[in-house]
Amino acid sequence: MSHGTIDRLVYMANQISKAFAQNPEPKAVEEISDHLKKFWEKRMLAQIFAHLDAGGEGMDPLAKKAVAVLQRNAQAA
Numbered sequence: 137m138s139h140g141t142i143d144r145l146v147y148m149a150n151q152i153s154k155a156f157a158q159n160p161e162p163k164a165v166e167e168i169s170d171h172l173k174k175f176w177e178k179r180m181l182a183q184i185f186a187h188l189d190a191g192g193e194g195m196d197p198l199a200k201k202a203v204a205v206l207q208r209n210a211q212a213a
Contacts, residue, residue, distance in 0.1 A: 145184050146194045153199040161198070168202035169209075181206070 152171050156164040172181065185207045187193070192200045 142183060142187050145180060149184060149199040149203065150196045153196045157198060164198055165201045165205055168198060169206040172202065172206055
């Protein structure tokens with residue numbers, strides 16, 4: 137995975153996080169994870185999951201929580 141690619145994915149996840157940040161945290165996390173699930177390709181999700189596993193550098197706290205929820209749900213499926 138190139139550093140530029142993950143930087144772009146982190147940027148996108150943070151932008152999505154900011155769009156939903158006005159909601160209470162549980163609702164925001166749910167909406168962010170739903171958005172990622174609906175609109176991101178599996179390849180993109182795999183890369184952001186790997187980035188989160190490596191510490192999630194640069195990710196907003198809401199984005200981290202949403203990606204973690206989505207990752208847990210994907211592993212359970």
